Amino acid sequence: MSELNIVNLSKRFDNTAVFENINLSVREKEFLVLLGPSGCGKSTLLNIIAGLESPTSGRIEIDGKDVIGLEPKDRGLSMVFQSYALYPTMTVRGNMSFGLQVAGLKRSEIERKVEKAATMLHLTELLDRKPSQLSGGQRQRAAIGRALVRDVSLFLFDEPLSNLDAKLRSQMRGEIRRLHDTLGVTSIYVTHDQVEAMTMASSIVVLKGGVIQQHAEPQTLYDEPENLFVAGFIGASPMNILKGRIAIEAGRPVAACTGFQVDLSRYRFKAPPVAGQEIALGVRPENVCFGEAGGTSNTGVMARIDYVEPLGADTLVWTKVGDEAMSLRVDPREARLDRQTVPLHFDLDRLSVFSRETERRL
Amino acid sequence: MNSKIIGRIGIYAFLAVSTAFFLIPVYIMVTTSLKGMPEIREGNIFALPLDPNFSAWFKAWSSACIGMACDGIRGGFGNSLKIMVPSVILSVALSSLNGYALALWNVRRAELMLGLLMAGAFIPYQVLLYPLVIMTRTLGIYGTLPGIIAIHVLFGLPVLTLIFRNFYASLPTEIMKAARVDGAGFMQIYWRIMLPMSPSILVVAVILQVTGIWNDYLLGLIFAGRDNLPMTAQLNNLVNSTFGEKEYNVNMAATILTAATPLLVYLASGRYFVRGITSGAVKG
Ligand SMILES: Nc1ncnc2c1ncn2[C@@H]1O[C@H](COP(=O)(O)OP(=O)(O)O)[C@@H](O)[C@H]1O
Numbered sequence: 254m255s256e257l258n259i260v261n262l263s264k265r266f267d268n269t270a271v272f273e274n275i276n277l278s279v280r281e282k283e284f285l286v287l288l289g290p291s292g293c294g295k296s297t298l299l300n301i302i303a304g305l306e307s308p309t310s311g312r313i314e315i316d317g318k319d320v321i322g323l324e325p326k327d328r329g330l331s332m333v334f335q336s337y338a339l340y341p342t343m344t345v346r347g348n349m350s351f352g353l354q355v356a357g358l359k360r361s362e363i364e365r366k367v368e369k370a371a372t373m374l375h376l377t378e379l380l381d382r383k384p385s386q387l388s389g390g391q392r393q394r395a396a397i398g399r400a401l402v403r404d405v406s407l408f409l410f411d412e413p414l415s416n417l418d419a420k421l422r423s424q425m426r427g428e429i430r431r432l433h434d435t436l437g438v439t440s441i442y443v444t445h446d447q448v449e450a451m452t453m454a455s456s457i458v459v460l461k462g463g464v465i466q467q468h469a470e471p472q473t474l475y476d477e478p479e480n481l482f483v484a485g486f487i488g489a490s491p492m493n494i495l496k497g498r499i500a501i502e503a504g505r506p507v508a509a510c511t512g513f514q515v516d517l518s519r520y521r522f523k524a525p526p527v528a529g530q531e532i533a534l535g536v537r538p539e540n541v542c543f544g545e546a547g548g549t550s551n552t553g554v555m556a557r558i559d560y561v562e563p564l565g566a567d568t569l570v571w572t573k574v575g576d577e578a579m580s581l582r583v584d585p586r587e588a589r590l591d592r593q594t595v596p597l598h599f600d601l602d603r604l605s606v607f608s609r610e611t612e613r614r615l
Numbered sequence: 616m617n618s619k620i621i622g623r624i625g626i627y628a629f630l631a632v633s634t635a636f637f638l639i640p641v642y643i644m645v646t647t648s649l650k651g652m653p654e655i656r657e658g659n660i661f662a663l664p665l666d667p668n669f670s671a672w673f674k675a676w677s678s679a680c681i682g683m684a685c686d687g688i689r690g691g692f693g694n695s696l697k698i699m700v701p702s703v704i705l706s707v708a709l710s711s712l713n714g715y716a717l718a719l720w721n722v723r724r725a726e727l728m729l730g731l732l733m734a735g736a737f738i739p740y741q742v743l744l745y746p747l748v749i750m751t752r753t754l755g756i757y758g759t760l761p762g763i764i765a766i767h768v769l770f771g772l773p774v775l776t777l778i779f780r781n782f783y784a785s786l787p788t789e790i791m792k793a794a795r796v797d798g799a800g801f802m803q804i805y806w807r808i809m810l811p812m813s814p815s816i817l818v819v820a821v822i823l824q825v826t827g828i829w830n831d832y833l834l835g836l837i838f839a840g841r842d843n844l845p846m847t848a849q850l851n852n853l854v855n856s857t858f859g860e861k862e863y864n865v866n867m868a869a870t871i872l873t874a875a876t877p878l879l880v881y882l883a884s885g886r887y888f889v890r891g892i893t894s895g896a897v898k899g
């Protein structure tokens with residue numbers, strides 16, 4: 254039940270800037286995911302929000318109140334760490350009670366809160382075990398329990414699932430998201446895993462080299478990436494990128510690539526397209542199909558089939574268009590590996606067009 | 616294959632020689648302490664005692680003459696305890712707190728502090744004796760029990776603080792962050808989280824201090840004062856006494872008794888000592 258504003262926040266260690274002038278708003282009850290490759294400053298940002306590190310300059314407001322200079326405990330938040338960071342000499346119960354004891358709550362109240370959180374996280378059976386007697390997933394649940402047993406208005410998660418195996422990770426994704434839906438506590442969740450971001454977030458901030466690349470809802474981020482980095486980072490298999498130029502034919506914009514043209518008349522340009530501009534045309538693998546398109550100007554894309562990656566539900570067929578790689582996500586029954594050269598066509602409503610100069614969406 | 620066997624033989628030969636190097640003197644000490652003087656005068660130091668008995672031990676403990684007093688070295692034992700126990704407790708408590716602060720909190724000039732600690736740990740303490748005599752005299756604690764305790768604590772702090780700092784610095788930093796987010800302060804984190812994680816390193820520190828302080832001779836002689844002379848100083852007075860016949864059996868027994876305390880501490884906690892050394896003291 255809290256709103257967070259980050260204003261012109263900068264952080265440098267000695268002489269290297271981690272980020273400069275970051276601005277970010279987190280709405281009440283939102284589940285915001287900070288997504289970025291490792292080393293891009295996600296943990297640093299989270300630590301600054303938590304009050305574990307101080308920024309070089311800038312402001313952080315929680316519910317309109319500047320919290321810079323406040324101790325972590327005075328910011329009304331709790332945090333879950335990548336390494337779980339459970340207190341190794343205490344039981345799960347001890348871990349969950351610690352913050353409440355420090356805050357001076359009555360014993361009976363502590364017990365009640367711990368029981369309640371434990372029930373919510375299916376930890377009741379494990380309350381008297383030490384962290385060393387728990388499996389990875391149980392440890393992570395205990396760490397989440399420790400965070401939510403306190404009445405806070407902001408949850409911070411720093412890559413909480415990255416030490417778990419794939420199956421457990423997808424299960425925990427759902428559990429964390431359900432907890433958020435039940436409790437409605439504003440959450441900031443840091444990860445480098447775009448699947449986690451897509452599946453859990455109500456909005457995603459993509460961070461690279463300390464610069465916010467895009468802040469949008471997951472589907473927008475997927476459909477309309479703001480730049481080439483986001484286009485390549487989001488999606489289980491990255492967006493196909495083809496080099497070309499803008500041309501205007503009969504008053505309609507087209508992408509002129511080597512050996513073929515793609516009709517862009519249905520693409521929503523932000524500014525009127527300029528003929529001759531160098532572009533990168535982005536197409537998601539699921540928006541490419543075998544065969545000629547009926548009657549449009551999207552013709553002449555010829556691809557040589559290279560290799561296939563069966564993914565179970567569907568199959569990724571890798572081809573070469575000229576010397577550029579192009580993947581298609583197709584039904585496994587359609588997949589072919591005959592090294593033939595075949596025609597392809599694109600879904601013209603699902604294209605992305607970037608400037609090759611600025612790498613930004615046009 | 617052959618060279619492996621030769622290597623093995625080499626290793627065992629080395630181990631045997633070094634064991635003998637330490638064990639032969641121990642053997643001579645123990646056997647001599649169990650003999651009577653006539654038997655010792657025969658000069659056969661490797662022979663087993665014909666009639667082993669502990670009378671020399673009892674004499675060393677309670678009736679051997681040191682100077683004018685004939686009370687054995689038991690008084691020295693008591694003095695050593697009075698010096699050691701508070702010194703060990705104080706130095707270990709202070710240095711673990713110091714190490715914790717240096718490793719896990721943003722102490723200003725921590726780097727400089729570490730450099731000074733290193734220097735403190737490696738400067739031979741003989742260099743500092745005269746200034747310390749003057750300082751303790753000015754403070755009025757020269758030649759008193761608090762004086763010698765303060766000296767031992769001071770000399771213990773640098774090395775111990777480094778050991779503790781390295782141990783705490785090797786712990787995952789996120790535990791510390793979690794505790795701060797949970798709202799715990801400096802002392803709460805120390806008491807409730809860090810100390811419970813430290814038994815192995817505490818054992819290392821205690822053993823180092825017990826042996827160091829118990830075996831100390833020079834500092835005790837200089838700073839403890841006539842009434843508080845530690846066991847080592849009394850042992851020296853006994854062994855080097857110039858009166859009468861040298862009672863080798865009593866001297867040997869007194870020496871063994873003096874060495875017994877650190878030895879017992881080792882035997883009781885050697886397992887933790889090794890574990891502590893390998894789990895942080897060195898690794899950090
Ligand atoms: N205490 C520190 N001192 C110096 N540089 C640091 C410190 N902490 C982090 N950095 C640097 O800041 C950058 C961002 O780190 P971090 O926030 O941990 O990245 P992420 O969590 O996104 O992987 C990295 O290049 C890292 O080397």
Ligand SMILES: [Mg+2]
Nearest residue numbers: 295296297412
């Ligand atoms: Mg990180």
